[in-house]
Amino acid sequence: MPGTTTQSPTPKIVFKDVRKEFTVKDRAGNRRTSRFTALDGVDLEIADGEFVVIVGPSGCGKSTLLDLLAGLDRPTGGRILLDGRPVTGPGPDRSVVFQQYALLPWRTALGNVEFGLEATGVPRRPRAARAREFLGLVGLSGFEDRHPHELSGGMRQRVAIARSLAYDPGVLLMDEPFAALDAQTRESLQDELLRIWQRTGKTVVFITHGIDEAVYLGQRVAVMTSRPGRVKQVVPVALGSRTATDDLRSSPEFARHRHRIWSLLHDEVTRAQRLEKEEVSV
Amino acid sequence: MSPVPGTTTGSGTTAPDSAQAAAPLSAPALPAPSAPTASAPSEGPSSDARRALATTERIRRSVRRLPHLLLGGATRSAAIVALVLLWEAAPRLGLADRTFLPPFSEVAAAWWDLAADGQLADNARASLVRSLSGFGLAVVCAVPLGLLIGWYRPVADVLGPLLEVFRNTAALALLPVFVLLLGIGETSKISIVVYACTWPVLLNTISAVRTVDPTLLKLAKSMDLSAARVFQKVILPSSVPMIFTGIRLAGAVSILVLVAAEMIGAKAGLGYLINASQYNFAIPQMYAGIVTISAIGVAFNQLLVALEKRLSSWRVPAGG
Numbered sequence: 001m002p003g004t005t006t007q008s009p010t011p012k013i014v015f016k017d018v019r020k021e022f023t024v025k026d027r028a029g030n031r032r033t034s035r036f037t038a039l040d041g042v043d044l045e046i047a048d049g050e051f052v053v054i055v056g057p058s059g060c061g062k063s064t065l066l067d068l069l070a071g072l073d074r075p076t077g078g079r080i081l082l083d084g085r086p087v088t089g090p091g092p093d094r095s096v097v098f099q100q101y102a103l104l105p106w107r108t109a110l111g112n113v114e115f116g117l118e119a120t121g122v123p124r125r126p127r128a129a130r131a132r133e134f135l136g137l138v139g140l141s142g143f144e145d146r147h148p149h150e151l152s153g154g155m156r157q158r159v160a161i162a163r164s165l166a167y168d169p170g171v172l173l174m175d176e177p178f179a180a181l182d183a184q185t186r187e188s189l190q191d192e193l194l195r196i197w198q199r200t201g202k203t204v205v206f207i208t209h210g211i212d213e214a215v216y217l218g219q220r221v222a223v224m225t226s227r228p229g230r231v232k233q234v235v236p237v238a239l240g241s242r243t244a245t246d247d248l249r250s251s252p253e254f255a256r257h258r259h260r261i262w263s264l265l266h267d268e269v270t271r272a273q274r275l276e277k278e279e280v281s282v
Numbered sequence: 283m284s285p286v287p288g289t290t291t292g293s294g295t296t297a298p299d300s301a302q303a304a305a306p307l308s309a310p311a312l313p314a315p316s317a318p319t320a321s322a323p324s325e326g327p328s329s330d331a332r333r334a335l336a337t338t339e340r341i342r343r344s345v346r347r348l349p350h351l352l353l354g355g356a357t358r359s360a361a362i363v364a365l366v367l368l369w370e371a372a373p374r375l376g377l378a379d380r381t382f383l384p385p386f387s388e389v390a391a392a393w394w395d396l397a398a399d400g401q402l403a404d405n406a407r408a409s410l411v412r413s414l415s416g417f418g419l420a421v422v423c424a425v426p427l428g429l430l431i432g433w434y435r436p437v438a439d440v441l442g443p444l445l446e447v448f449r450n451t452a453a454l455a456l457l458p459v460f461v462l463l464l465g466i467g468e469t470s471k472i473s474i475v476v477y478a479c480t481w482p483v484l485l486n487t488i489s490a491v492r493t494v495d496p497t498l499l500k501l502a503k504s505m506d507l508s509a510a511r512v513f514q515k516v517i518l519p520s521s522v523p524m525i526f527t528g529i530r531l532a533g534a535v536s537i538l539v540l541v542a543a544e545m546i547g548a549k550a551g552l553g554y555l556i557n558a559s560q561y562n563f564a565i566p567q568m569y570a571g572i573v574t575i576s577a578i579g580v581a582f583n584q585l586l587v588a589l590e591k592r593l594s595s596w597r598v599p600a601g602g
Contacts, residue, residue, distance in 0.1 A: 072500065092505070101497075102501040104519070115515070
């Protein structure tokens with residue numbers, strides 16, 4: 001089980017000096033374009049079955065990093081390796097969970113989970129049974145026939161998670177998946193996600209801007225700098241047995257880790273805010 | 283771990299999950315999900331009884347709701363009833379000239395006569411054939427064309443302004459052009475309906491394709507779906523409601539435009555009936571024709587609204 005973090009010889013995912021630039025149009029009326037560096041020199045290795053959280057100030061390129069890993073975009077420089085092979089495009093070995101759920105509103109919960117299976121060519125007959133099972137895994141048995149607008153935000157995200165898991169990707173990419181949820185729902189989904197991760201042994205790359213969420217979920221937390229983003233430091237999180245304590249978030253180790261990441265982030269957040277202000281006033 | 287409020291799963295509800303996501307799941311690994319479906323048909327007689335019970339319950343409920351429904355119906359028809367009463371009263375009280383606005387009862391009598399001698403049915407049929415064939419042709423052409431234009435963004439950018447010009451050119455202003463080019467027969471009448479119906483359908487279809495939720499497109503891309511699959515599974519279904527709004531608008535337009543077209547050089551049709559009645563000073567007959575047209579228009583629209591509702595039931599109710 002992925003509880004132990006022994007670094008295997010070939011890591012599941014490798015970011016090597018990854019750089020990403022965008023071409024942006026200048027203000028209206030001005031035809032010139034300018035280059036915008038979102039990521040510069042990102043280095044990170046993630047082991048098979050590991051749960052890594054990437055945390056950083058807003059606009060630091062966290063989501064860009066995830067898009068690159070998902071194959072939705074190509075890096076300008078550097079390499080991204082998955083199982084030792086460079087990432088050239090999207091594939092069924094990775095799945096993305098979006099903050100806005102991205103459920104097909106005309107399909108039921110079951111239909112949405114089946115959508116992922118259709119995409120990966122699972123034949124029709126086993127599809128429904130498998131979709132049902134994964135809805136069960138995320139605690140939505142009995143909600144198969146509901147449409148997304150009949151479900152709460154937390155339930156919608158559960159459906160999205162079930163869809164991502166159903167076609168059995170090795171890597172789960174989560175882009176601030178719980179950011180739009182209320183605090184109680186978020187906590188329950190965090191527990192649920194940990195349980196699912198322990199059960200399925202997926203490699204999880206989880207993006208968030210919440211420090212508590214990062215400490216609670218991650219085996220390791222990669223703190224990113226403000227723009228251009230790069231990995232400032234990787235903090236291993238050791239909280240002991242998760243099931244032993246009732247309220248992990250109030251334990252002294254949790255507070256210690258939280259403070260460590262907070263201090264790492266603090267300067268970056270101030271710098272990011274200054275950058276943003278300068279940009280607006282230009 | 284302490285149970286968190288809102289968590290619906292205990293580990294107990296997820297028995298089949300121990301099979302795990304890692305292994306491709308075969309049928310024997312899934313006894314639990316199939317169990318409830320298998321047990322349902324086995325209890326045939328009792329489910330029959332239950333269904334009967336449910337039916338009586340439904341009847342009872344609708345009986346209880348009857349006054350409510352009646353009240354709702356009364357509210358909705360109040361304005362129309364008031365209009366009819368006003369129409370009846372105004373000429374009788376001398377508020378309007380009886381020659382030009384006969385009371386509603388006279389119009390109703392004229393309508394009945396027209397219906398009885400088959401004139402109404404003949405003219406209505408002529409009109410409906412024209413407007414439905416024009417409407418149908420427009421939908422059949424404009425929907426695929428709109429999907430294509432919307433899908434190829436550069437095409438949409440190039441054609442957009444031109445389409446705006448056409449849409450904002452009143453179809454009836456072009457009627458003389460159609461008559462010049464296509465003559466006075468059926469072709470020009472159906473063509474003008476096709477023309478007028480095309481724009482709402484085409485423009486709505488284009489904008490439906492172009493406003494597909496970008497997150498859904500990103501999702502499809504992340505799943506490595508081919509362009510054809512993205513179109514079939516994401517773009518098409520998400521466009522249906524908006525396309526249908528265009529179709530509904532076109533339905534209304536098809537009748538509006540046709541009647542006007544029929545007033546010029548037609549030998550049959552409701553527009554012809556209205557115009558001819560006016561020439562012959564058969565004023566109640568003229569009003570009977572007008573009432574028929576509004577009735578057909580309302581009925582057609584209701585039909586399309588019902589169809590639209592059915593096709594877009596998944597849409598989030600307003601405010602939700």
